[in-house]
Amino acid sequence: MSANFDEEAMTEGSNSPPAPSLNGDVVLKWDNLNYQVKTKSGKQTSVRHILQNISGEVRAGEVIALIGSSGAGKTTLLNALSGRIVGGELSGSILFHGAKRNPGSFKRLTAYVQQDDLMHPLLTVHETLTYASRLRLPNKQYNAKQKAERVDTVIRQLRLEAARNTPIGDAATRGVSGGERKRVSIGTELLTDPRLLFLDEPTSGLDSNSSEMVVELVKKISVEQNTATIMTIHQPNARIFNIFDKVILLSQGQLIYFGPTSASIGYFASIGYECPVHENPADYFVDLMTLDYRSEEALTQSKQQVSTLVERFAEHAGQLQPPSSEKQASPAGSHSGSNVALRLDEPVPRNNWLYEYSTLARRDWINALRNIPFMVGQIAQAVVMALLIGFMFFHLKHDALSINNRLGVIFIIVVNATFPIVMPMLTLYYLERNIMVRERSSATFRVSSFFVSKLTSYIPIALIANTVFFIGVYFISHLVFDAGKFFIGLALFYCITAASVAFLLLVGSAVKSVEFGFVIAPFVLTIWLLFGGLFANPHTITPVLRWIRWVNPFQYAFSALVQNEFRTLEFVCKAGELCYNNGAEVIAAYSVGRFTIWQDALLTLMITFVYIILGYALLRWTAKPKTIWL
Numbered sequence: 310m311s312a313n314f315d316e317e318a319m320t321e322g323s324n325s326p327p328a329p330s331l332n333g334d335v336v337l338k339w340d341n342l343n344y345q346v347k348t349k350s351g352k353q354t355s356v357r358h359i360l361q362n363i364s365g366e367v368r369a370g371e372v373i374a375l376i377g378s379s380g381a382g383k384t385t386l387l388n389a390l391s392g393r394i395v396g397g398e399l400s401g402s403i404l405f406h407g408a409k410r411n412p413g414s415f416k417r418l419t420a421y422v423q424q425d426d427l428m429h430p431l432l433t434v435h436e437t438l439t440y441a442s443r444l445r446l447p448n449k450q451y452n453a454k455q456k457a458e459r460v461d462t463v464i465r466q467l468r469l470e471a472a473r474n475t476p477i478g479d480a481a482t483r484g485v486s487g488g489e490r491k492r493v494s495i496g497t498e499l500l501t502d503p504r505l506l507f508l509d510e511p512t513s514g515l516d517s518n519s520s521e522m523v524v525e526l527v528k529k530i531s532v533e534q535n536t537a538t539i540m541t542i543h544q545p546n547a548r549i550f551n552i553f554d555k556v557i558l559l560s561q562g563q564l565i566y567f568g569p570t571s572a573s574i575g576y577f578a579s580i581g582y583e584c585p586v587h588e589n590p591a592d593y594f595v596d597l598m599t600l601d602y603r604s605e606e607a608l609t610q611s612k613q614q615v616s617t618l619v620e621r622f623a624e625h626a627g628q629l630q631p632p633s634s635e636k637q638a639s640p641a642g643s644h645s646g647s648n649v650a651l652r653l654d655e656p657v658p659r660n661n662w663l664y665e666y667s668t669l670a671r672r673d674w675i676n677a678l679r680n681i682p683f684m685v686g687q688i689a690q691a692v693v694m695a696l697l698i699g700f701m702f703f704h705l706k707h708d709a710l711s712i713n714n715r716l717g718v719i720f721i722i723v724v725n726a727t728f729p730i731v732m733p734m735l736t737l738y739y740l741e742r743n744i745m746v747r748e749r750s751s752a753t754f755r756v757s758s759f760f761v762s763k764l765t766s767y768i769p770i771a772l773i774a775n776t777v778f779f780i781g782v783y784f785i786s787h788l789v790f791d792a793g794k795f796f797i798g799l800a801l802f803y804c805i806t807a808a809s810v811a812f813l814l815l816v817g818s819a820v821k822s823v824e825f826g827f828v829i830a831p832f833v834l835t836i837w838l839l840f841g842g843l844f845a846n847p848h849t850i851t852p853v854l855r856w857i858r859w860v861n862p863f864q865y866a867f868s869a870l871v872q873n874e875f876r877t878l879e880f881v882c883k884a885g886e887l888c889y890n891n892g893a894e895v896i897a898a899y900s901v902g903r904f905t906i907w908q909d910a911l912l913t914l915m916i917t918f919v920y921i922i923l924g925y926a927l928l929r930w931t932a933k934p935k936t937i938w939l
């Protein structure tokens with residue numbers, strides 16, 4: 310088999326434009342990458358080689374496509390190169406501008422566009438990019454006007470002018486089209502003018518026109534900004550295929566081809582695989598390297614073919630690459646962007662905490678106020694529950710029956726401060742948390758500013774709905790009409806509301822899985838409810854479980870509210886009726902007077918504080934990428 314796949318073969322087999330001059334600096338160079346994971350089948354543990362001996366490089370201004378059939382290892386390779394691989398064993402070497410990667414500066418100087426486009430659905434395209442620019446661009450290098458100009462440039466570059474004021478949207482809200490959404494997602498990453506751009510399946514789910522537009526724009530921007538780009542792509546059509554400067558063809562984690570796109574057809578022809586004239590080369594190559602599971606025989610044959618392709622490429626690899634010593638990058642390699650002055654070992658320049666916090670808090674409030682179904686739902690449920698519970702315990706009197714009813718209404722008030730807040734807000738928090746993890750993967754802002762911004766937006770939102778509920782129930786059921794008692798009751802209710810918000814942040818931070826979070830939260834709330842003080846007297850609970858009251862904010866809030874309500878009450882008991890004569894007897898009977906109202910309030914706030922600290926620590930821990938670096 311001949312290795313003659315040069316000029317002649319290239320022009321003959323391809324209708325692509327002449328190969329662009331690929332003479333930029335080497336931005337990323339990887340050598341002999343191997344990645345393996347341990348897999349378990351029954352009791353047997355085996356090692357699975359996902360990437361084997363992968364070498365290559367990408368130069369400034371060029372766009373490389375990573376092509377292969379499903380399971381070929383494209384995403385794994387992209388993750389290894391971008392520093393996002395988690396678990397398993399990665400070996401080999403990866404050099405960024407000729408030096409070992411420093412995770413901090415590598416993240417800052419590179420960008421990664423995920424496949425799933427996680428963004429705030431209620432923000433417009435312009436707002437999404439504006440907030441990203443405020444959070445990602447350092448104030449030391451960009452003032453507010455320059456940030457706004459950068460946003461306008463990206464909107465222009467990605468042809469998003471028409472969608473500028475359209476919300477991103479989601480399944481529930483109509484928003485931008487799929488192609489626009491992908492371009493916004495790419496735009497948020499391009500704001501920082503990265504030297505190296507990774508894209509995971511940027512065309513998945515798009516029609517061929519939108520796909521072509523996305524790839525064309527990425528190519529144009531890469532050339533204009535001298536950005537090196539690597540993207541995974543499934544089976545591009547012939548026009549898209551020809552846009553790429555180079556392609557990496559992967560099968561079973563092994564290299565089948567890495568070299569100029571324009572030389573690929575010639576190369577395959579030279580080793581005996583002639584691409585038919587009217588066939589899309591990408592389809593032809595993917596067919597060649599896909600295992601055929603239709604029969605045992607076909608599988609053996611296709612495996613043999615893949616081995617042959619791997620061997621052939623190993624023999625010819627050197628001939629397809631320009632000598633890499635030809636133009637090695639210096640750490641201050643040329644780049645059109647403004648971050649050219651950054652040194653590779655320089656720590657990430659961060660904006661100050663207050664600026665980060667105020668930007669995130671403003672974004673949270675915009676999101677909250679635009680989330681009409683959520684806000685209306687919260688207020689509506691508060692009104693309905695207030696009417697329902699208020700009329701259920703309508704106009705409480707001062708007889709024996711009213712004692713149980715007063716205890717009941719107080720307990721329901723405590724429960725209602727929690728359940729309707731925790732569950733819907735937990736849903737919002739998981740969405741926000743996932744967006745935060747994506748944003749922080751590019752070293753965007755601190756976990757603390759995110760966490761505090763959530764706390765300071767969720768608590769007031771929870772208080773709005775809960776105030777409506779409390780006032781409604783208080784006056785309809787006619788709890789003691791006394792201004793002092795009313796405001797103390799409201800303050801106590803606010804304490805338990807704050808504890809509920811802290812609790813949902815704790816669960817949402819500690820538990821990564823949404824499904825598991827939605828099991829844990831009601832489970833713990835039910836335990837609080839059971840040990841809240843109404844169903845069982847704290848003194849009669851078995852000592853093994855008695856400790857639960859110490860960590861149960863329900864119990865403190867219930868105790869305080871019962872004391873507030875009952876302390877001055879006198880009851881009219883009929884002869885022979887089982888009845889307490891006054892509130893003091895009720896307080897003693899239910900053992901809720903162990904602490905004063907203020908001590909109970911303080912203990913509720915202390916628990917809230919502990920939840921906040923724990924939630925923050927756990928969020929730091931769970932949101933920290935546990936990636937492997939070479």
Ligand SMILES: Nc1ncnc2c1ncn2[C@@H]1O[C@H](COP(=O)(O)OP(=O)(O)OP(=O)(O)O)[C@@H](O)[C@H]1O
Nearest residue numbers: 346359377378379380381382383384385386396397
């Ligand atoms: N941590 C892991 N543990 C076990 N198997 C893994 C792990 N990571 C990747 N794999 C396996 O390695 C193979 C390559 O995965 P990868 O996601 O890189 O493929 P891909 O080419 O991107 O596929 P697709 O196009 O379908 O997304 C798959 O078979 C996948 O199941």
